[in-house]
Amino acid sequence: MKIKTNKIDAANAEIEAVIPKEMIDANLEKIAKELTKTAVVQGFRKGKVPVSVVKKQYGSRLVQDAEAEALREVLSMGLDELKIANESLIGEPNISKFVKSDDKIDVIVKIALRPEIDLASYADSVDEFDKPTIGDEEVNEKLEKLADSQGKFVDLKRKRAAKSGDSVILDFEGSIDGELFEGGAAKEFALVLGSNQFIPGFEDQVIGMKIDEEKIVKVTFPENYGGDKLAGKDAEFKVNVHNIQEKVKVEIDDALAEKVLAGQDNPTLENLKTQIKNQLENEAVAKLYNDELKPALLDSLVGKFMFALPEFVVEQEIDIALNKKAGEMSEDEIKELRENASKLEELRETFRENAEKSVRATFIIDSLATAENVKVEENEVMQTIYYEAMQMGQDPKEAYDKYKSAGYLPAIQMSMVEDKVLTKILNSKMKEA
Structure with missing residues (x-):
C-alpha cells in the first residue's frame, strides 16, 4: 500500500x-x-x-x-x-x-490536531485596575429601599386621595370600542401606585381618586404589547376604588437589622451596612467584568495568540452561523442559494472571520483553564441550571433534562469555564481601593 x-x-x-x-x-x-x-x-x-x-x-x-x-x-x-x-x-x-x-x-x-498554544505572558493581556468603590450614599440608598420593602400596608387613619406609593384596592373592567376583552377585568385588585404594574397612563389616572369613587380611565396599549388584539389599541377601564392603604415606614435601626439578619451573628445596623456595602461592591465588580473587562480581555487574548486552527472545527462554526442565518431568510432566498453554489460559498465566507475568532477563543480558554487549574464539574453545571430554573419558576429537573437531551451541557460547561478563567485572571489584576 x-x-x-x-x-x-x-x-x-x-x-x-x-x-x-x-x-x-x-x-x-x-x-x-x-x-x-x-x-x-x-x-x-x-x-x-x-x-x-x-x-x-x-x-x-x-x-x-x-x-x-x-x-x-x-x-x-x-x-x-x-x-x-x-x-x-x-x-x-x-x-x-x-x-x-x-x-x-x-x-x-x-x-x-489539538493546537499547541504558547501562553507565555498571557497575564499581561490586561492592565491592573482599581476595584470599584461604594460610598455611604449608595449604602444608605440601598438601606432605604430595604426598609421600604419591609413596610406593611395599613388602612388610612384619615381619608384622603390616593397618591404614589399607596396600595389601592379596586375593581376594573376594560373595553375596546365598547366591547369587553379577555383578561381586562378584576375584582378587589391591590395595585401599588407607581409600581408601573399596569400599562402606561393607568396608574397616573388612579392617583387622586378617593374611596368609593368611580372613574373611566382612558389608555392606549403599547404597539409592542404581547397580544395582537390589544397592541396599539385605545381602551377604556371602568375603575371603582374600594380602599386605599398607605405603607408604614420602617425605621432604619438595629431592630431592622435583627429582622433582616435573623439567625446571623452580630445582627446590628453596622453589620447590615457592611454586608450591603460588600454586596454592592460585588455587584459593581460583576458589572465591570461582564460589561467591559471580560469582553476586552478575551478580544486581547484572541488578537495576541495566533496559531493554526483545525479546519473542520472552523467549518462547523461556519455551518452553525449559516444555519442561524438561514432561519432568518425567506424561502425564495434559500432556494436561490440552493441553486447557486457560488453565492452560497460567498455567504459562507462572510462568517469565516468571526468563526475563526470564536474557535481561537475556545482553544485559548481551554489552554488557560489547564494553566490556571480551573475546572467545572458536571454537578456544578447541574446546580447552575437548577438555580436558574427555580429563579424563573420552572421545574429544575425538567430544565436540566431538556438541556441534556438537546446536547447543550458541554456548551454550558465551556461557558462556565470561560467565566471562571477570565474572572481569575482579572481578580489577580484588581487593586483594592
Whole structure:
C-alpha cells in the first residue's frame, strides 16, 4: 500500500493512500473466516459454516468491513509517518476522497490536531485596575429601599386621595370600542401606585381618586404589547376604588437589622451596612467584568495568540452561523442559494472571520483553564441550571433534562469555564481601593 503524508500546518494534516484490491480481498477473507465461528446460517451448525456461504450471506457487509479495516491501517501508518499520537487528534478523521476502481481505492484522509498554544505572558493581556468603590450614599440608598420593602400596608387613619406609593384596592373592567376583552377585568385588585404594574397612563389616572369613587380611565396599549388584539389599541377601564392603604415606614435601626439578619451573628445596623456595602461592591465588580473587562480581555487574548486552527472545527462554526442565518431568510432566498453554489460559498465566507475568532477563543480558554487549574464539574453545571430554573419558576429537573437531551451541557460547561478563567485572571489584576 502506497502512503503519502502532508503536514499542512500545526493543526491539520492529510494522508493520501492507494489501497490495492489485494489488500481488500485479504481483509475480506480474514473477516469471513472469523465470522464462520459465530455466524448463524440455516442448515449449518454454529462454527461449521463454510467461508463461501458466509461470503454469500454477508457479501456487502464484508466488503464494507474489509474497506474500513484498510482505512484504519491507512490512518495508523499515516500517523506513524507523521509522528502524531492518537491523543493529539480532535474529532473523527474525515475521508475527503474515496474513489474505487477495479484494482485499487484512492483515498485522502484529513485529520485535525489539538493546537499547541504558547501562553507565555498571557497575564499581561490586561492592565491592573482599581476595584470599584461604594460610598455611604449608595449604602444608605440601598438601606432605604430595604426598609421600604419591609413596610406593611395599613388602612388610612384619615381619608384622603390616593397618591404614589399607596396600595389601592379596586375593581376594573376594560373595553375596546365598547366591547369587553379577555383578561381586562378584576375584582378587589391591590395595585401599588407607581409600581408601573399596569400599562402606561393607568396608574397616573388612579392617583387622586378617593374611596368609593368611580372613574373611566382612558389608555392606549403599547404597539409592542404581547397580544395582537390589544397592541396599539385605545381602551377604556371602568375603575371603582374600594380602599386605599398607605405603607408604614420602617425605621432604619438595629431592630431592622435583627429582622433582616435573623439567625446571623452580630445582627446590628453596622453589620447590615457592611454586608450591603460588600454586596454592592460585588455587584459593581460583576458589572465591570461582564460589561467591559471580560469582553476586552478575551478580544486581547484572541488578537495576541495566533496559531493554526483545525479546519473542520472552523467549518462547523461556519455551518452553525449559516444555519442561524438561514432561519432568518425567506424561502425564495434559500432556494436561490440552493441553486447557486457560488453565492452560497460567498455567504459562507462572510462568517469565516468571526468563526475563526470564536474557535481561537475556545482553544485559548481551554489552554488557560489547564494553566490556571480551573475546572467545572458536571454537578456544578447541574446546580447552575437548577438555580436558574427555580429563579424563573420552572421545574429544575425538567430544565436540566431538556438541556441534556438537546446536547447543550458541554456548551454550558465551556461557558462556565470561560467565566471562571477570565474572572481569575482579572481578580489577580484588581487593586483594592
